[in-house]
Amino acid sequence: MINKLLVANRGEIARRVFATCRALGVATVAVHSDADADAPFVADADQAVRLPGNTPAETYLRIDAILDAARRSGADAVHPGYGFLAENAEFAAAVTDAGLTWVGPSAKAIAAMGDKMAAKALLADAGVPMLPTWTDPAEVTAFPVLVKAAAGGGGRGMRIVRDAAGLAEAVAGARREAAAAFGDGTVFIERYVERGRHVEVQIFGDTHGTVVALGVRDCSIQRRHQKIVEEAPGVLPDDVRAELHEAAVAAGRAVDYVGAGTVEFLLAPDGQVHFLEMNTRLQVEHPVTELTTGLDLVRLQLLVAEGEPLPVTTTPPADGHAIEVRLCAEDPAQGFRPATGTLHRFAIPGVAAEFGPARGLRLDSGVVDGSTVSVHYDSMLAKLVAWAPTRTEAARALAGALARAELHGVATNRDLLVRVLRSAEFTAVDLDTGFLDRHPEVFAPLLPAEQLPVAALAAALSGAAERRAAAPVLAGLPSGWRNVPSFPQVTRFTVGDGEEIEVHYRLDRTGGLAEWGRKGPLLTDPVEEGSSVNTELPVVELVTATPGRVVLDVDGVRRAFRVHRARSSVFVDGPDGAASLTELPRLPLPTAELAAGSLLAPLPGAVTRVHVEVGQRVAAGDLLLTLEAMKLEHPVLAPADGVVTELPVPAGGQVETGAVLAVVDPEEDPQ
Numbered sequence: 001m002i003n004k005l006l007v008a009n010r011g012e013i014a015r016r017v018f019a020t021c022r023a024l025g026v027a028t029v030a031v032h033s034d035a036d037a038d039a040p041f042v043a044d045a046d047q048a049v050r051l052p053g054n055t056p057a058e059t060y061l062r063i064d065a066i067l068d069a070a071r072r073s074g075a076d077a078v079h080p081g082y083g084f085l086a087e088n089a090e091f092a093a094a095v096t097d098a099g100l101t102w103v104g105p106s107a108k109a110i111a112a113m114g115d116k117m118a119a120k121a122l123l124a125d126a127g128v129p130m131l132p133t134w135t136d137p138a139e140v141t142a143f144p145v146l147v148k149a150a151a152g153g154g155g156r157g158m159r160i161v162r163d164a165a166g167l168a169e170a171v172a173g174a175r176r177e178a179a180a181a182f183g184d185g186t187v188f189i190e191r192y193v194e195r196g197r198h199v200e201v202q203i204f205g206d207t208h209g210t211v212v213a214l215g216v217r218d219c220s221i222q223r224r225h226q227k228i229v230e231e232a233p234g235v236l237p238d239d240v241r242a243e244l245h246e247a248a249v250a251a252g253r254a255v256d257y258v259g260a261g262t263v264e265f266l267l268a269p270d271g272q273v274h275f276l277e278m279n280t281r282l283q284v285e286h287p288v289t290e291l292t293t294g295l296d297l298v299r300l301q302l303l304v305a306e307g308e309p310l311p312v313t314t315t316p317p318a319d320g321h322a323i324e325v326r327l328c329a330e331d332p333a334q335g336f337r338p339a340t341g342t343l344h345r346f347a348i349p350g351v352a353a354e355f356g357p358a359r360g361l362r363l364d365s366g367v368v369d370g371s372t373v374s375v376h377y378d379s380m381l382a383k384l385v386a387w388a389p390t391r392t393e394a395a396r397a398l399a400g401a402l403a404r405a406e407l408h409g410v411a412t413n414r415d416l417l418v419r420v421l422r423s424a425e426f427t428a429v430d431l432d433t434g435f436l437d438r439h440p441e442v443f444a445p446l447l448p449a450e451q452l453p454v455a456a457l458a459a460a461l462s463g464a465a466e467r468r469a470a471a472p473v474l475a476g477l478p479s480g481w482r483n484v485p486s487f488p489q490v491t492r493f494t495v496g497d498g499e500e501i502e503v504h505y506r507l508d509r510t511g512g513l514a515e516w517g518r519k520g521p522l523l524t525d526p527v528e529e530g531s532s533v534n535t536e537l538p539v540v541e542l543v544t545a546t547p548g549r550v551v552l553d554v555d556g557v558r559r560a561f562r563v564h565r566a567r568s569s570v571f572v573d574g575p576d577g578a579a580s581l582t583e584l585p586r587l588p589l590p591t592a593e594l595a596a597g598s599l600l601a602p603l604p605g606a607v608t609r610v611h612v613e614v615g616q617r618v619a620a621g622d623l624l625l626t627l628e629a630m631k632l633e634h635p636v637l638a639p640a641d642g643v644v645t646e647l648p649v650p651a652g653g654q655v656e657t658g659a660v661l662a663v664v665d666p667e668e669d670p671q
Contacts, residue, residue, distance in 0.1 A: 004077070146158060287362060366381060
């Protein structure tokens with residue numbers, strides 16, 4: 001019997017396992033890096049052991065340190081979570097050899113499926129159809145292909161290659177990324193199927209010979225080969241579903257599988273099923289299976305690890321529909337690069353349960369208000385899952401909750417997720433792994449650009465109300481009121497990639513909005529021919545304004561805006577979307593001017609390679625250097641034709657956000 005469980009992982013999966021342990025009366029132990037010392041998962045555990053350092057290699061990937069933590073804390077079992085050492089056969093064997101209970105499949109099964117080429121050969125002999133696969137780039141004869149990491153998953157180390165010219169660089173890049181993420185740079189090459197659906201079967205095995213399929217999930221909505229939307233049950237013909245169940249169970253039985261596992265397949269447009277890989281662990285998307293089967297998969301993991309038989313021996317019927325989204329710290333203004341910073345507010349309305357069964361919304365989150373998103377780990381903040389009787393209801397409820405969420409301080413992919421869930425193609429189950437490539441419209445922000453001035457006005461009025469509330473004298477005087485109305489109140493903000501927006505407004509003696517405008521003459525001034533006045537701005541009346549809430553009547557429609565301030569940052573959540581603004585000081589301090597053509601680091605990281613030299617002429621789009629951050633490689637490209645005049649950071653150098661990585665002078669004489 002398991003009495004005290006150590007989770008060799010972090011973030012939301014550690015919290016998820018701890019939640020089931022609390023329900024079962026099992027004591028818990030967390031391990032944490034220095035960067036995670038104040039993280040919510042550490043507070044959730046009964047005990048915690050520090051792993052000195054920050055990077056995964058220093059902390060969560062150290063088998064010796066984790067086993068020592070188990071010894072010191074008195075843990076008698078280890079759960080690997082997912083990622084890091086979850087599919088490391090050496091770790092599984094070391095835990096068992098130390099006399100601890102391993103909550104997962106045997107080291108032998110992990111090794112068999114972890115060698116993806118050997119796994120393909122094993123299952124091909126069992127009759128499971130496979131895609132053409134190569135280990136030597138020189139042997140590839142047909143394109144397009146997909147370069148994949150042999151170890152790990154989560155899209156790390158994947159590259160699509162459409163012709164022979166790009167294969168060598170794709171293989172090299174995939175090897176570097178895989179080595180950084182998994183400690184193993186081995187890659188292989190697989191035929192890429194256009195418009196294929198990524199579907200997978202949750203299986204479970206016990207020590208009594210039972211292997212059962214628990215249904216099919218559809219995980220086709222992906223970006224950078226990483227799943228962002230998952231659902232169960234996958235909408236499939238009954239015969240295809242049966243074929244997938246049969247193939248997945250056969251894969252489990254081929255390696256005497258014990259515990260939770262996922263067998264992944266690619267469903268081609270012609271209906272052909274192709275085996276991709278088997279993940280010998282619990283998956284990130286396991287909640288959708290839990291909500292549609294009524295099973296607690298972590299509880300089943302613990303029971304099986306204790307030698308108990310599975311309480312289910314046949315595939316349970318699906319009850320309703322569940323859809324999960326991965327909410328990630330990513331900046332849409334920077335091409336969805338991973339984002340870092342402090343999460344000032346993280347609030348999602350209507351959540352029925354966290355880390356457990358929910359008829360409605362379930363939240364599995366690794367963060368809370370005040371959490372720091374660091375550069376050391378991946379960008380996922382939380383998973384939000386909606387269960388409903390039908391797929392349409394689940395998608396609508398999930399999109400609505402996301403749209404109303406208050407996510408302040410770190411840029412996220414929230415707007416993208418909402419637009420995907422509300423798209424006609426998603427509703428029609430017109431899905432495949434190229435969905436986002438074919439639908440660039442879903443990358444547009446929820447808040448239309450033409451509505452940004454009203455959001456900025458709400459931010460300005462909220463700030464005025466806050467200052468009035470704190471005023472020691474004349475607190476009842478309306479903010480912005482002037483004896484001479486030709487001088488309105490002016491508030492300046494930056495938004496997005498630094499665009500400045502300036503709001504002019506004046507309140508009358510009653511506190512009502514007498515006039516307002518943006519960058520230029522007030523809308524109430526006479527409009528002369530050729531004037532720069534923006535006559536498209538709406539007619540706005542102020543209903544109420546408090547520090548946290550502003551209600552405006554916009555062209556006859558009343559709209560409420562929630563406003564949250566964190567120093568100079570102002571977050572406005574309205575009925576049509578959210579805006580993140582930075583209020584500029586009225587009297588800004590002088591700052592150093594950057595050289596023209598300076599390229600700045602978008603986030604903290606390490607320069608892994610420098611591809612050019614000072615004095616070298618480059619063309620727009622040429623690769624200058626490669627920055628590694630949050631387990632991904634980020635290419636830094638020349639913004640225009642010119643000459644490289646500065647490369648201040650050598651390969652291996654660490655940089656902070658905003659550091660100058662290179663300077664390309666478009667005016668430099670090549671001679």
